[in-house]
Amino acid sequence: MARPRSKLFPTPDDAENAFYDAFERADLAAMMAVWAASDEIVCIHPQGPRLTGFEAVRESWAQIFSGGATLRVRTTEVRAFDGQGLAVHTVIELVAPPGNESSVTSIFATNVYELTEAGWRMVTHHASTAPSEANPRREEAPSQSHTLH
Amino acid sequence: MARPRSKLFPTPDDAENAFYDAFERADLAAMMAVWAASDEIVCIHPQGPRLTGFEAVRESWAQIFSGGATLRVRTTEVRAFDGQGLAVHTVIELVAPPGNESSVTSIFATNVYELTEAGWRMVTHHASTAPSEANPRREEAPSQSHTLH
DSSP states (O other): OOOGGGGOOSSHHHHHHHHHHHHHHHHHHHHHOOOOOOTTOOEOOOOOEEEEEEHHHHHHHHHHHHHOOOEEEEEEEEEEEOOOOOOOEEEEEEEEEOOOTTSSSSEEEEEEEETTTTTTEEEEEEEEOOOOOSSSOOOOOOTOOOOOO | OOGGGGGOOSHHHHHHHEEEEEEEEEEEEEEHBBBSSSSOOOOOTTTOOOOEEEEHHHHHOOOOOOOOOOOOOEEEEEEEEBHHHHHHEEEEEEEEEETTTSSSEEEEEEEEEEEEEEEEEEEEEEEEEETTTEEEEEEEOOOOOSOOO
């Protein structure tokens, strides 16, 4: 018997653990169980467009997982901000192919969770590639001569 | 007579308006009045490192503003998530040099505000450059042959 969706994710940490677990296992159903079923959700993959709404977000993860490759994802440097009904975790994701831990890419992610009738759900995932340690850049946008911010 | 700091920013929208106003005017004091005076705050400028803590964040804005250039910043496509004591706004920033509105750069930003004893303050600003419309890319990290996310 299927576990009722309403029993999932009693805390934001539970939702975050489920998010990264689904990500590592490339499990689309588990991934989308983490997200709020809402037109307001926002997902930005590194170098990707800003996707809004459940269907667009689902389609993006389906594309990502369709490649069949699995990744090892660890998070570090967590900063958590907790309100009643809303929680934000900013993390650094360390992403690597399994068995090749030396090939780690760092991703900055801001994850937002909302307490819904079905427990805590992700409503925003904003991810962007961290600058290379060997080539730190700050405040410049590519191909722009002026300071952006 | 200086306005007491405690009277600032009765709502997250007020804090956000002050943030972009300070940004446009390159006003460091006004900018840092928006931020929570905390070691936990996080600021990621486009292509920049993840900065944590008030002093590191202040230093980054001082560098940005030291160039003397001012920018026109408009926000669009706002998605707001509100909890008691915490609020998140994801926006698209349209950044342009004054008088050159045709040279607009789009930036994705996730802004997090916390209700402190001194009113609503920014605790996280995560900004990343939007992909070029003419050259959309999705899910690939630069110089990586495998899908990241």
